[in-house]
Amino acid sequence: SQQGEEDPQALSIQEGENATMNCSYKTSINNLQWYRQNSGRGLVHLILIRSNEREKHSGRLRVTLDTSKKSSSLLITASRAADTASYFCATDAATSGTYKYIFGTGTRLKVLA
Amino acid sequence: DGGITQSPKYLFRKEGQNVTLSCEQNLNHDAMYWYRQDPGQGLRLIYYSQIVNDFQKGDIAEGYSVSREKKESFPLTVTSAQKNPTAFYLCASSIGNEAFFGQGTRLTVV
Numbered sequence: 001s002q003q004g005e006e007d008p009q010a011l012s013i014q015e016g017e018n019a020t021m022n023c024s025y026k027t028s029i030n031n032l033q034w035y036r037q038n039s040g041r042g043l044v045h046l047i048l049i050r051s052n053e054r055e056k057h058s059g060r061l062r063v064t065l066d067t068s069k070k071s072s073s074l075l076i077t078a079s080r081a082a083d084t085a086s087y088f089c090a091t092d093a094a095t096s097g098t099y100k101y102i103f104g105t106g107t108r109l110k111v112l113a
Numbered sequence: 114d115g116g117i118t119q120s121p122k123y124l125f126r127k128e129g130q131n132v133t134l135s136c137e138q139n140l141n142h143d144a145m146y147w148y149r150q151d152p153g154q155g156l157r158l159i160y161y162s163q164i165v166n167d168f169q170k171g172d173i174a175e176g177y178s179v180s181r182e183k184k185e186s187f188p189l190t191v192t193s194a195q196k197n198p199t200a201f202y203l204c205a206s207s208i209g210n211e212a213f214f215g216q217g218t219r220l221t222v223v
Contacts, residue, residue, distance in 0.1 A: 031210055042117075042203055042214035043156075088155060092210065100171075101146065101205075101212055105155035 006089060010108045019076040021107040023089030024069075030092045032065055034074050037086045037106070046074075046087075081113045116140040119204050119215035125223050126191070126198065134189045134218045136204035143208060145187035149173060150201040150217075159202075162187055191220065198222050 006023050013019050023032070031050045035043040049056045049065045049072065056063045062075040076083055086106045117138045126132045136145065144163050148156040158171030162181040176195025181187055187206075191198045199222050205212040 033210070033212075035212075035214075040201070040217070040219070042119075042216045043205075043212075045211050045213070048210055090212070100158065100161060101207075102158070103148070103156040108153075 006087070006104045006107045008107060009105070010110070012110045012112065013079055015079060015081055015111055015113050017079055019079050019083070019109055019111070021074050021087055021109070023072045023074070023104050025072075025089070025091050025102075025104075026070065027091075029067075032063075032072050033090045033092075033101075034061075034063060034072075035088045035090060035103075037088065039085075043088065076109075079109075079111045081111050084109060084111050117204060117206055117213055117215040119202075119218050121218060122216065124218055124220045126220060128222055129193045131190055131192050132198075132220065134191070134202055134204075134220070136187045136189065136215060137185055138187075138206045138213075139185065140206055140208070140213060141184070142206035142213070143184070144206060145181070146205040146207070146212065147171075147177070147179065147187070147189045148203045148205065150203060156203060159189065 031048055033048045034046045036046055037043045047058045047063050049063050060077045065072045086108045088106045089104045090101045120135045146161040147159040150156050157173050159177050160168055160179040162168035165184050168179050168181050178190045202218045204215045
């Protein structure tokens with residue numbers, strides 16, 4: 001079952017602009033994570049936000065979590081061409097009892113130089 | 114990346130053949146996972162293992178099999194029963210909340 005759904009599916013912006021992508025999920029979670037995937041490569045962990053946190057920052061990344069709406073957003077500020085990649089949210093369902101990650105469908109970000 | 118090695122990077126299989134994808138990690142992680150990714154799609158969980166000699170089916174286990182005889186290794190066999198095996202396969206391991214991924218194996222049925 002697909003737990004997370006990202007939107008938009010694709011996003012194209014100019015270098016220097018901010019990029020915002022959203023993730024919605026269905027069940028209660030322990031935490032939510034964002035990953036990045038360059039074309040044809042593995043995923044790289046970006047940031048984790050716990051269910052009792054509302055906002056978290058890491059460099060140019062800002063993640064918010066609204067557990068009442070079961071949604072999260074990832075903001076990349078001052079985007080660069082090197083940020084071009086697909087971005088996925090992943091959730092660890094609270095009831096699973098295991099670290100079983102469920103990934104969303106991803107947002108493909110293209111940053112134009 | 115992150116001490117997870119998948120091999121081979123590209124794999125071609127004839128219809129009706131079984132094929133095994135390798136995943137090795139030197140991170141001393143207990144948990145390991147196999148995901149399938151289709152073009153333009155997200156990741157779907159095939160199998161996962163929380164500890165040696167134990168594994169559980171994910172959302173799309175049919176046509177796949179795994180073993181976990183060693184902590185470091187979690188090979189995935191794509192059997193002839195898998196009707197549409199052409200995909201990008203990703204292995205991951207984790208300790209705590211963060212998963213570390215290999216670089217993937219692209220399997221093509223010819």
